[in-house]
Amino acid sequence: MGNWLAGGSSEGLSGELFDLTSVTSVPAHKLEDFIQVNLTPNEECLKLIDQDVDAISNFLRNSEIPVVRVAKGGSYGRGTVLRGYFDGTLVLFISGFRTFGDQKENQHQFVYFIEQRLKQHEKYNKLKNLGNILEVQLSVQGQEILLKLLPAFDPLCSHENPSSEVYRNLRRFMDQAKVVPSEFAVCFTPLQEQFFKKYPRRVRDLILLVKHWYQECQKERKTSPSLQMLYALELLTVYAWEQGCHTEDFDIAEGVGTVLGLIKQSSKLCVYWTVNYNFENETVRNTLLCQLRTKRPVILDPTDPTNIVGKDDDGSWQMLAEEAEAWLYSLRQKDMSPARCWDVLPTPLFITPSHLLDKFILDFLQPNKKFLEQIKRAVDTICTFLKENCFRNSRTKVLKPVKGGSTAKGTALKYGSDADIVVFLSSLKSYDSQKQERSQFVQEIRRQLEVFQQTQNLEVKFEISKWKAPRVLSFTLKSSLNESVEFDVLPAYDALGQLHSGFTSRPKAYKELIELYRSSDILGGEFSPCFTELQRDFIERLPTKLKSLIRLVKHWYKQCERKMKSKASLPPKYALELLSVYAWEQESRMEDFNTAEGFRTVLDLVIKYQQLCIFWTVNYNFEDEPLRTFLLTQIQKKRPVILDPADPTGDVGGGDRWCWHLLAEEAKKWLASPCFDSEREQSIQPWKVPVVQTPGSCGAQVYPSWKPGLE
Known part of the structure; x- marks a missing residue:
């Protein structure tokens, strides 16, 4: 392994000498070895x-x-x-x-x-x-x-799963006897053992590394480690893994970077679990909410809701935050390409009060300006390359590269945002040619892009994905801020031309699309990249606060997705974006609205998914045949029906194609969230939004024989 693992010094890969008597001297790629040789007990x-x-x-x-x-x-x-x-x-x-x-x-x-x-x-x-x-x-x-x-x-009477009665009795006795919080935490020791037993060995290795670092910090300051703080750091490490990774084979450096990042935000930390107790029982709920509203940091014992193990009574967290910054700096100095941290927020959305939702979005979901500027410059560079350099010696020309995805729409999240670059190629002269030939163009763009990234000194680093998809080229842009955006480059047929003719060119494009859709086995929405500009413009025109609501809904969706990852396929995020827009259009249409009410309305629509029939007539309508007949057929499909406002074949509701019921179950649970408790101690109510649209509600005249679909 090398002498450095047992202390002393050793040469790094570049010949640099490291003082490796401290864990903070160990390079990121050697942390796993350090754990096994120095920290794991015999x-x-x-x-x-x-x-x-x-x-x-x-x-x-x-x-x-x-x-x-x-x-x-x-x-x-x-x-x-x-x-x-x-x-x-x-x-x-x-x-x-x-x-x-x-x-x-x-x-x-x-x-x-x-x-x-x-x-x-x-x-x-x-x-x-x-x-x-x-x-x-x-x-x-x-x-x-x-x-x-x-x-x-x-109190468990040898049972593995505690009842709410156990915690009610605990709360009742503590109130009567005026005992110190956490005094009876020892009674729940079997649950503690059970809680940690379910985590992979590698998570425990990460815990050892964090605990060892904390002990080193205390030794340097000549103070004894606190058992409460050690337990708090164990729980914080588990939380980081659960929220940001949840895979057994993960990068130790990514994990420790995430934990250190959370420690740096200790003044915002609020961490808890609902595996043994939850918000359903009123007494336990009130206890939980009282605890979670106390001064940060809050790390709640998952086995005892009265036990806050993360209290900062002596300034230890501030000291650790400074040490965490120093270790992160050391890791960046020693590794040319430091590992990316996981996307983990220090405060959960679920317990955020309604009046603080706007601040939650601003603090945790809104990308910072510097990162957006970096991404914009990088995307502009790629678009310029695609336009001027790619296919330079070929008959194929790039008619135009178009920016899409959440970055272009203005709804990007702070972490894990996506962006699309749709490349309209002269050689793709129809939808069918796009389907048949896009794979070869994806491969060619990849070859040229790999050469291009090696010759450019960009602020944003490219990481070409190993996934070989025939329809799309995927890669990741990662900035020095440790924030990243996933990109898809998609070759496409320029169905709408240069949009110089405006609305008049669209009926022809949609007519060709519908004919192909009816005569072949393509899925609805397969050619939505052809209408990227319309999708982008539909969202981009919206007020800033509505885009913030979309960010909030997307963050909620990501939490549900993480929780149900292995169970089933959830509906696409785009469907939730459209529900957010629909809710606002139908009720508010004001630039300054109540975010909690908007969020509550979107969840209400998710719960009522079996009734949903939603569409727009901004890019297509019922005036022209065969579009009229096709649209009437679309909106009579099995619910939910949510038509892409840019592509009439794209039903992102999908009927029973996706597991809306799982999303609806989660939405019902969230109705008990403090997000929907107003300052006047009244529950936030959803806007009165119809779940079904009809052609008549859009002012369209239809055949008398038309009948609405499933209500």
Whole structure:
């Protein structure tokens, strides 16, 4: 592995000498080796310690102490043990404790009993009594554990899944007895062990790295590490992985960069889980909301809603934020191409109050101007290349490159935004030729683009995708700000010409498209790139605040997508964009509207997906045949029907093509979100928006025989 892994110095790949006595001196590509060689404990040592802990447990069970079961806690129980020295807890659930009150009143008495019994043991008799806790030091071949022994009440009654009644009782007793929050967190130790057990080994490796770094920071400042802070960092690491990655094989450098980025934003941190408790029960909900509204940072114990483990009582988070910035800077200096951080927000949308939604969008979803300027310059450079250099020695000419996607529409998110560049080629003279020949043009553009990126000194770096799609060339632009935009370059037939003739050229283009659609097996919307300009203009013309609402809805969609990734295919994001536009057009049409009301209306439309029939007549209408007949057929399809305003064959509602029901289930859950609680303690209501449009509602005259579709 190299001497540096055990401390000291070693030469880097470029011949540079690194001081590798500290984790912050390790290059990003060597972090995984560092974990395995320096931080992971010896498995044999852990087995021997397990034997000691089990021996203590068995001895006490046989010593007339009414222990009904035991649970292992601390980093030992969570499986996040660092090599060398670590903490552990052995929780002894006592049958005589039938309430939280019993534990509070009699815990010290049972600590005394346990102490007296263990003093009779020849091996484990060196104890320290701290009142309600006993401590025993265990050591095996250089691996040490300070094991705490705690008698406790078992509110779970040996069940794995707690009921809301458990947390109601906890809240009730705490209010009556005025006890310190988190005093009974030990009662939920089995849930803690269960919570961490489900995460991959690699996530725990990342936890070890973060914890080791924190301990180094404390050592440098000559202060002792806090067990609460260590637990908070473990949870923050889990949160980062869950929200930003959720794959077992991930880049350790990306993970640590994400955690460090969250630490830098500690003043905004609000992290929680709903695996053991949630917002459904009123008492638990009120407890949760009270906790989540306290001063940041907030990292809530996933097993005990009264236990905030991320409190900043001594300025530790500010210190860590400074150290995190220093480590990130070190990683950037040592690696020519530092790993990209995951897209993780420090504050969840779900618990954001309605009056703070606009600030949430501004703080977390709106791309910064510098990044947008970088992207604009890079895209302009590519478009110029495609127009002037690509196919220079070929009969094929680029008629025009057109910018599309969320970046062109003005609805890009701060992270993971997309942009399309549609290349209209002279050789593609029909929809059919586009279908038959686009693959070869994709390959040629890729070859030329790869050469081009090697000769240009751009602010934005290209990462050509390995995915070989016959219809599109995909790549990623990554800026020095660690923000990225995914690009698709799509060859297309210029169906609308140069748009000089305006609206008059569109009936002909749509007529050709409909004829091909009816006579072949193409999917609806397959040729939507031909109408990119119309799609872009449809969204681009909208007020700024409506674009912000679209960003919010897209962020919500991404959260749902991440949650249900492995289950089914969700409807396209574009459908949600169009629902946002429709909701605003039907009710508000004001530039300054209530964002929470708009968001609530979109979710309401998602919930009513089985009734939706939505279309626009800005680019096509019912005046010309055969467009009239085709549109009437389209809007009588199985609901939901949401027609692309630029392409009448593109039904992004899709009937039963996509799993709208999963999205609707999530939308129903979100109705309980504080996003929809007004400052006047009244629930935010949706706008009164019709779920079905008819030709008549658009002022169109249709045949008397026309009947609406499924209502």
